[in-house]
Amino acid sequence: MNLIHFIRQFVLHTAKTGAVTPSSEGLADLITDTAGLHSASAVIQFGTGTGVFTEKILQKISDETRFFALEINPDFVKATRKRCPDAIVYQDSAANAKKYLNELGINECDCIICGLPWAAFSEELQNELLDTIMDILRPGGKFLTFAYLQGLLLPAGMKFKRKLSTKFSRVTKTKTIWLNFPPAFVYCAEK
């Protein structure tokens, strides 16, 4: 999917897309390296967009790792499947992740890599998604999500940061990727 098509998705589905441009390779490397994917046995991705994170996940998981992704927008599902033919991508909300995990015969995963636009979500949707995450992540498991630097100064961004700290036992923030547009960093939250 090229930039024009991505911007079109932003115009058509602003609150669900939450970004005007795709994430950079640098941000994709940062989020997947911070996750420590080599030792994970089950990994889930939320919100694939163009598949830039998905491609890195596939490169960094082991052959034994079970992996699937959930993307709500059919155009982004198509783009991710085209870019990553080996990935299992379901067109569904991340809120339904447990159903797909259970289909693998397991209840918990080690890691969730997330591209969801939290700042654009209602409080209700944020809570529903975080409840799902807490339910399916194993104790000690990692939830990784990115945020734009300028969001840290906005009430919605500050509130989301506080929310992560109340839910998870440890939340750390990575360096900033200045060449991402806009500059972004990753929250690494451990259950």
Ligand SMILES: C[S@@+](CC[C@H](N)C(=O)[O-])C[C@H]1O[C@@H](n2cnc3c(N)ncnc32)[C@H](O)[C@@H]1O
């Ligand atoms: C900021 S974009 C992801 C950007 C991605 N890192 C990229 O560069 O292509 C957010 C993505 O989350 C998806 N999304 C939004 N709400 C969702 C939900 N409830 N479940 C799954 N995916 C969702 C959007 O359709 C969009 O693809």
